Amino acid sequence: MSHLLLERVSKHYGSTTVLDSIDLAVERGALVCLLGPSGCGKTTTLRLIAGFVEPSTGTISVGGNILSRPGNVLAPERRGMSMIFQSYALWPHMTIFENVAFGLTLRKIDKAQIGAAVGRMLSAVKLDHLAERYPGELSGGQQQRVALARALVVDPEILLLDEPLSNLDAALREEMRFEVRRLHDEFRYTTVYVTHDQAEAMTAADIIVVMNGGRIEQIGSPEDIYSRPRSGFVANFLGGANVLSGKALDDIHLDIGAGVVRCAEPLFTKDARGAFSIRFHELDIRAEEGVNTVQARVTRHTFLGATRDLSLVLANGTTLRASTTPDLRIPESGAVWVRFDPQRCRPVTL
Template identity: 60%
Template sequence: MSYVELTRLSKKYGTFAAVNDVNLAIAKGLLVCLLGPSGCGKTTTLRLIAGFVEPSEGEIRVGGRTISSPGRSEPPERRNMSMIFQSYALWPHMTVFENVAYGLRLRKLPREEIARRVESILDVAKLKPLADRYPGELSGGQQQRVSLARALVVEPETLLLDEPLSNLDANLREEMRFEIRRLHDQYRYTTVYVTHDQSEAMTTADLIVVMNQGRIEQAGSPEDIYKRPRSEFVAKFIGGANVLKGERLPGDAVDVGGVVLRCGSGDFAAQGPTSVAIRHHDINLATTAPALGETNWVPGTVTRQVYLGSHRDYLVTLSNGEAIRTVTPADIAVPQGQPVWLHLPPEHCRALAH
C-alpha cells in the first residue's frame, strides 16, 4: 500500500511549470531517489512534500491523510517530517550531543528520554566519541552524520534529503552513500532523496524516479532503470549510452543511416522512427574486419582516444557521420585516424520508439 502519494502534482510560476502533472506512489519504508539534471523539478517536488511550497494543482497524501492541495496545506512543522539540507545547518555553538538533542528538546521530552535516544542514535551513527565536540571541530563527513542523526532521532514519518552529499569530496561522498543506506536499512523510514548524481542514486535507492523538465520520465529499481530505459533521455542520463536514430525494419531490425542493427530488446515503433540505445562499455572495438555475414558490425575511424587509467575512452566516427563512444581495456591503444570496426551485440541493443 502506498504511504506517500503525489497525485497530478504541479507547481507553476506564471506560465513556467517547475513540476508538471507528477504522479508517484511510495510504499512505506522505501528509499526513493528523485534523480535528474539541474532544473528538472526534483528539488521543487521535495519542497512541495516538505510543505515549504504550496502546489498549484494536485495533492499530496501521507498515510492516507491529505497534507497539501491548492489553497490548503499543512505547515511543515505539523507534517512529522525531517529534512536534511546541503549545508547541514548545524548550530555552531552547540556540541554534537546538543545538536542532535535539539529537536527532542523542542518537543519537551523528559531529560532522561532525550539522553537515552540521543545516546542510542549517536552509537548507531558512530558519533559517540565525538559527542562533546563542536561542528567546527568535525570533518565534512562527520558533520553530515550529525545532520543525519539529528533528523532520525525525532523518529519522523518521512525523511527528506536535498543533495546531502554535494559539499563533500569524491572519496567521502562515496563512503557516505553506503552510510546513508546502512542507516536507512536500520530504521526503514520512508525516505525521499534528491540528487543529480546517478551513482549516488544507484547505491542508495530502492526506487529511482528520473525527472526531466518537471515530469517523471521513468520510475523503477536501479537495475530496471539501467537495463531497460524507456526513453532517449533516460538511456543517456543513466550510465551513458549511444543513441542512434533510425527507421524500423521488419522483425527486430532498425536501419541506422544505411546500417542494419538487430535489437534484442526494447519498444519498437510499428513503423517509422525508432532509435537504438547501447551502453558505451557494451560495444567491442576491433582493428580487423569481421567475417562476411556477421551482423551488427559497423566500420568507422577513431577521432578521439583518451587514456583514463583503468580504461580508454574512444570516439569513433562512422561513414554516415554518426559518432559512437566506446570504452576498452587500457592496454588496447588505437591511434587517432585509424580505421576500426565496432561490434554492437544484438543482446545489448535496445530499441526506443519515438
C-alpha cells in the first residue's frame, strides 16, 4: 500500500477548477517532485496534503488513514507533517539553535533530549558551528539549511517543500539542490517537493509528477520522463524540445510541411495527423543535404560558452532550436540542413 495516497482529488473555487480529479500514490521514503508552470495546481496539491485546504472531491490518506475528504479535514498540526515555505519563516530574534529546537520545545520534550536532537541535526546540515548565531547573520543558503533542520528534527511523517530554493541566487540554488538530495538520502523521509525548476526536479527527485492546467500530464523517474515524454507539453517543459507535427505517409514517415522525416519506430497512422519531439541537442546541423534532412535558415545564434544556441526556420515557417558545439560558426540567414536522427524521434500527443 502507498504511504501517501490522493484519489480523485479536485479543488474548485466557484466555477474555477484549480485541480481536476488527480490520482497520486507516493511510496514511503520517496522524494516526489510536483513540477509545472505557475497556475498548474502544484502548490494547491501541496496545501491539500498539508491540510490547509479542503478538497472539493476525493480523499487524501496516509498509511491507510483518511486525513482529508470534503467536509472533514484533519487539522495540519495533527498530521505529523513538516512544511518548508519559500520565505524560510525563521524567527529573527531566536538563535539558530532555538529556531531548530522550536518544534521540540512546543512538544515539551526534555531539555537534554532537545539539545542532543538539535545538535545531531545541525551537524547533519553542517551548521553546528553557527548554533549561537541569528538568522540575519547567515547567508540565504545557510538559512535554508536551518529551515530544513527545523523541519526534520521533529521526525515528520511527511516533509513538504514549497519552492524552497526560489529565493536563492543561481549558484546557491545549484548547491542546495544537491544538499536537499543528500539530506533525503540520509534521513529517507517521505517528501513532496513543489518546483517550477526542471533542474531542481531532475537533481532531487526519485519521481517527477509533471502538472499542467490542474491535471497530471505524466509521472515517472527523471530519466523516463526526459527520455520518453508522452506529450508535447512534457517534452518542452522538461529539457526543452522541438515538437513537429504533420500528416503521416505511413507508420514511420511524417510530412512536416517542409519535408518528410523518417522515424525509427512505427509511430503513426497513415493519413492521420501525428507528432514527434526531438531535443535541441539531438538535431544534427550540416552544411550539405543528407539522409533524413530538411533545409533550414539560421535566424539567430548565441554563444553560451560550452554550447551555441541556434534558432532555425524551415521553408514552411516552422521554427526550431538547436544546441551545437561552440565552434560551429554559421552566419545568420545562412542556409543549413537539419538531420533528424530516427532513433531520437519520440511520439507525443499535442
